[in-house]
Amino acid sequence: MKAYTYIDKGRFELTDKPKPEIAAPDDAIVRVTLSSICSSDLHIRHGSVPRAVKGITVGHEMVGIVESVGSGVTSVKPGDRVTVNVETFCGECFFCKKGFVNNCSDPDGGWALGCRIDGGQTYYVRVPHADCGLNKIPDNVTDEQALFVGDILATGYWAARISEISPDDTVLIIGAGPTGLCTLQCVLLHNPANIVVCEIDRTRRDFVRQHYPQVTVTTPEDCLKTVRTLSSHGGADRVIEVAGNAETFRMAWECARPNAIVTIVALYDTPQMLPLPDMYGKNLTFKTGGVDGCDCEEILRLIAGGHIDTTAMITHRYPLSRIESAYRTFENRLDGVIKVAVYPD
Ligand SMILES: [Zn+2]
Numbered sequence: 001m002k003a004y005t006y007i008d009k010g011r012f013e014l015t016d017k018p019k020p021e022i023a024a025p026d027d028a029i030v031r032v033t034l035s036s037i038c039s040s041d042l043h044i045r046h047g048s049v050p051r052a053v054k055g056i057t058v059g060h061e062m063v064g065i066v067e068s069v070g071s072g073v074t075s076v077k078p079g080d081r082v083t084v085n086v087e088t089f090c091g092e093c094f095f096c097k098k099g100f101v102n103n104c105s106d107p108d109g110g111w112a113l114g115c116r117i118d119g120g121q122t123y124y125v126r127v128p129h130a131d132c133g134l135n136k137i138p139d140n141v142t143d144e145q146a147l148f149v150g151d152i153l154a155t156g157y158w159a160a161r162i163s164e165i166s167p168d169d170t171v172l173i174i175g176a177g178p179t180g181l182c183t184l185q186c187v188l189l190h191n192p193a194n195i196v197v198c199e200i201d202r203t204r205r206d207f208v209r210q211h212y213p214q215v216t217v218t219t220p221e222d223c224l225k226t227v228r229t230l231s232s233h234g235g236a237d238r239v240i241e242v243a244g245n246a247e248t249f250r251m252a253w254e255c256a257r258p259n260a261i262v263t264i265v266a267l268y269d270t271p272q273m274l275p276l277p278d279m280y281g282k283n284l285t286f287k288t289g290g291v292d293g294c295d296c297e298e299i300l301r302l303i304a305g306g307h308i309d310t311t312a313m314i315t316h317r318y319p320l321s322r323i324e325s326a327y328r329t330f331e332n333r334l335d336g337v338i339k340v341a342v343y344p345d
């Protein structure tokens with residue numbers, strides 16, 4: 001079968017690989033029906049993910065149909081439509097039991113699919129710890145609706161959850177890329193008084209205005225002023241930083257009111273500085289890190305109930321045989337792309 005493979009720094013190629021087989025009792029083999037490209041895939045190609053293993057099939061955002069399961073798998077069976085979680089986790093260790101599945105201490109735990117083991121930009125994928133890593137898609141939810149559940153939508157849901165949003169809050173979301181848009185949908189579920197989205201790119205600002213008219217859209221230059229105008233306490237009660245550069249990091253704490261929660265979801269290329277003398281007395285709470293993707297079942301329930309719908313983010317569709325074009329469009333943000341969907345052909 002064709003599989004999009006990490007050959008070397010700067011090089012991904014469609015190569016031929018054997019169909020994967022069950023290797024452990026808790027494995028499942030999933031036939032991929034739809035996958036996507038994430039900026040983390042680009043990070044692998046740029047060589048900025050040191051733990052990524054050369055030769056693996058890339059891709060960690062996918063949905064599919066269970067083809068076969070190992071003897072220990074109980075939650076899914078062949079024929080089930082499923083979302084695949086970006087994180088592999090055991091469900092048994094100290095961290096998993098507390099819901100911190102990102103820190104699963106199992107040797108396979110963490111971001112394995114499409115990084116350390118073969119991922120989903122292909123026809124079939126082997127999913128370890130399948131009882132934890134797969135969630136059944138409700139019948140009334142399409143593959144396209146479910147495509148982002150295991151990665152960027154899980155991230156947005158987690159970011160909104162740990163930000164402890166109250167109904168009288170002004171929430172600032174910095175960055176309206178794919179993960180920022182998923183975060184926005186999940187922040188809306190908490191019904192805060194005001195939501196401000198700050199985005200540098202005009203096309204993305206227009207997308208937010210068009211799809212979420214109840215949201216205030218601003219630019220990096222006007223962000224602090226906008227947030228202060230909307231809030232009676234000198235800044236945002238909650239800030240979620242999803243953009244990931246030095247300017248947006250500074251903006252995150254600058255736009256926060258005293259005693260605010262600042263949630264950092266973004267992944268930075270370089271270390272960021274916390275200028276503690278300038279922040280003294282502001283008494284901020286920072287929450288940082290990678291998604292605990294343990295809420296996928298709840299997210300699927302919300303999609304089935306019509307409370308979340310990310311399909312408008314899928315602006316482009318490509319067959320697997322043209323995945324090079326999909327990467328080119330996504331990486332260079334051509335043609336107003338937000339997310340691409342890749343289907344088997
Ligand atoms: Zn990703």
Ligand SMILES: [Zn+2]
Nearest residue numbers: 090093096104
């Ligand atoms: Zn674990």
